[in-house]
Amino acid sequence: MGAGGPPAFCSASKDDAVYYIDLAVTGISFGCMYAMMSVGLTLVYGLLRILHVAHAAVFALGAYATVLAANATGSIALGFVAALIVTPLFGMAIYRLLYEPLLNYRPDVPMIASVGLLVLMQDAFRIVFGEQGVTFRRNAFSFRTFDIAGVTISAVQIAIVITAAIVFLGLHLFTTRTRIGVGWRATVSKPRIAASFGIDPIKVRYLNFAIGSALAAVAGGLVALLNNLVDPTIGFVVSYKALAIIVLGGLGSVRGTLVASLVLGLVEAYGTIFIGAWLDRDAIAFLALIILLMIRPQGFTGAHTA
């Protein structure tokens, strides 16, 4: 489901060193994808203390927007543009219509509403676009592979890693070099003080949802390209992995999320060899999560305690 399944591009045999490099490539590309998916979640948690489970629906919406617009226009780039327009609006709508009225309740109230929204959206995707899902009509890009010293890397994997690098560099520059970005960070760490310096916390929240959703949409579009398929379950497993990742990364920490995503991508890639016989690949993230939470209940960094 979603980004699950065995590594698709392993051509070498198990005894080969190349096989392990192949796994590393798979692991890193999945890790980058997880990072783009999870960072929106962690931003929302950092700002509002809500576990935004419906983020997976945003991710799926991004994937659908990409594939539908790409099929309509014949250009994959336009597909991504469409996703980048639709999803931030959707993300902001979720905040305005669902979370804002629930901010004064216990944190599990908005979370359960969020789970409800995800289940609803997933079924809506199934009803509107069909159980079988949608494939790209013209997608030569998906199947192009490069052979580098015996290691097979697909163009999509390279695109995922490059996109993630650009996105995180951009995010870093945005939050350290621009006024809006600094205001955003200030609001996340000290909302009252930031507000007293004239930063509108409501605008920051919308910005937060817009950026987080856009990143999820990019990740969704890339996964759509990788699988050459968008089906209703695309966001499902990934979304719960993302929950595990943001907890592993210490809720609210972007850097922790990035590290946890890459670690998880690699652990999953190699983990399938060693424990794949008795545990589903998709459950590995939660095994890691539960072990970590038992040792360190505050997560890796412990920056925010729940």
Added chain:
Amino acid sequence: MSAYTISIVSIIGINVILAVSLNMISGFCGQISLGHGAFFGAGAYAAALVMVGLANVPLALLAALLAGSALGIIVGFASLRVRSDFLAVTTIGVNFLFVGFVRKQTWLGGEMGISGIPPTGFGAPGNMVMILVLACATVAFSLYVNRSWMGFAFRAVGEDEQAATTLGIAANAYKLAAFGIGTALAGLAGGLYTFFTQFITVDAFDFIFSVMLMAMVVIGGIGSTWGVVAAAIGLTVLPEAIRFVNDYRLLVFGGMLVLVIRLAPGGLAALIRNLFVRARQA
């Protein structure tokens, strides 16, 4: 009674046990668990193994009860270490781990599940009566717990753990008790489910099912036994009563979850309570 009615009533009974037991953990004691399906599944698999091996009904129910609460107490220990949001994520994880683990176990039938489980010998109506008796017992037990000292302690821990500890309530012990009792009942429901279907696969115990159980608790009114019973019955009958709903079951469940939380975060129970208050004032 037609076979169809018997099967619907049986499923209602099982869902009532599950929703009421989840309400004890999440409603009474405030420990949000989104992995109730895992405990249900543990009970179902334990009962299936006993039935296949020994074909003994009481022993199968006991095994189901013990399997559910054994897993539940382990997760309960997790609830002592992690709080609220973290606990929710942990229980989601437990559910995924359970499904991911069982799917790969050949001795549990793997993806194919366990089929050909011997019948209880009571027939479908007999099974239904057994399920209903146990469902009523569960509801009565829940009402009793709510009025007892333990129910008071559960609520205290759920409302404000620190304040409860200050008052000399052993919060940890009560949290473990809530998990142990709630998950034992979920395991029991699993055993009954095994008797009912005689065929189980792990997909019946996935996270989506746990969400539906949570939907029953939230829509009924978290903490209210009667509200939860009403919601469990309603949400089980609804897809059967309205044909088209069956195809859009998840859409309806998700939509209701969103709407109820958005419009009446207290659920059915709070709505009715408000109506009474208004009627009295008028």
